[in-house]
Amino acid sequence: MSNEKQATMKRLMPLAMLLIALLSLIAAIVVIVSAVGADATYKKVLLGISAVLFFVLMVLALYYFYLTRENDPNFFLYDQTLHKNLPVDQLTFSVVNERMEFYLSLISDSDEELWQGGVLAKSDGSFGRDEIYRPLVAYKMLYDLTERDDDVQWRLLEFAETTTIRLLTRALKQSGDGEMARAIVELYKGEGEEGENLRDFLMGNRKYLRGRMLRYVKQNLDYFY
Numbered sequence: 001m002s003n004e005k006q007a008t009m010k011r012l013m014p015l016a017m018l019l020i021a022l023l024s025l026i027a028a029i030v031v032i033v034s035a036v037g038a039d040a041t042y043k044k045v046l047l048g049i050s051a052v053l054f055f056v057l058m059v060l061a062l063y064y065f066y067l068t069r070e071n072d073p074n075f076f077l078y079d080q081t082l083h084k085n086l087p088v089d090q091l092t093f094s095v096v097n098e099r100m101e102f103y104l105s106l107i108s109d110s111d112e113e114l115w116q117g118g119v120l121a122k123s124d125g126s127f128g129r130d131e132i133y134r135p136l137v138a139y140k141m142l143y144d145l146t147e148r149d150d151d152v153q154w155r156l157l158e159f160a161e162t163t164t165i166r167l168l169t170r171a172l173k174q175s176g177d178g179e180m181a182r183a184i185v186e187l188y189k190g191e192g193e194e195g196e197n198l199r200d201f202l203m204g205n206r207k208y209l210r211g212r213m214l215r216y217v218k219q220n221l222d223y224f225y
Contacts, residue, residue, distance in 0.1 A: 014065050014072070021061035028054035075099060075224040076217050088221065093214045100140045100213070103133065114141055115156040120167035132223040135175035138168045139213045145199075146206040154199050157188075175216050180205070 028051045035047035076099050077085040107126045108119045120137065127133040145153050165188055169181035187198040202209075217224070 017061045017065040021058045021065065024054045024058035024061060028058065072225055074221065075103075076221070088218060091214070091218065093210045096213055096217050097140075097143070097210075100136060104137065104140060107137070111144070111153065111156055115160045115164055118163070120164060120171060129223055131174070132220055134171045135177075135216060136213060138171035139175075139209055139216070141168065142202055143206070143209045143213065146203050146209065149203065157198065175212070177212060180208075180212075 031047050031051040031054060035044050035051065038044045038047060072085075074085045076091060076096055077088070079086050104114070107122070108114045108117070113119060114137075120134065127137070145157055165184070169184055172178075172181040172184075183201060184198065187201055
């Protein structure tokens with residue numbers, strides 16, 4: 001069996017366990033109703049035993065679901081030291097930012113390639129299922145400009161290809177952030193005063209970019225397994 005098929009089966013197993021648990025609960029209820037209406041004592045006993053077995057199967061399926069979700073590494077939650085996923089309430093922006101640093105190193109060799117090399121145009125599966133990582137890459141590109149805040153980095157934005165800006169704003173819209181996308185399009189002119197205005201705009205929204213990245217990850221956690 002190929003690694004891709006194994007990964008797919010591993011991802012679908014928790015959903016299968018939930019389905020088995022649901023069907024077991026329904027079966028147990030149906031059997032209990034049948035037992036109440038049974039016309040013989042031995043039928044009531046057999047149906048009662050069946051109901052208990054269905055409930056046991058439901059509990060086992062839920063327990064297995066819990067174990068698989070706990071141990072199946074989540075890109076943002078998995079702790080390499082503890083070898084398990086941390087609770088969602090322990091997820092912070094610094095963790096998301098650090099993981100995205102690693103992710104960018106997988107899809108791009110440099111900041112220049114991100115802004116000039118057409119990385120955002122990739123359609124080879126680099127952005128995961130349903131292109132889930134693409135908006136995060138766009139936010140990370142913008143946030144890194146504000147975090148480093150030096151002229152060399154800002155020139156990457158000022159002289160970026162129009163196609164890159166279009167793909168970046170499209171990625172923001174994918175996450176539901178049409179307002180930020182529109183603001184960038186309106187302010188972006190490539191160089192000069194308009195470039196300074198865009199720089200000021202992004203610096204003023206640095207905290208917003210942090211919040212959007214963290215919120216986006218939390219809202220889509222199940223896609224990062």
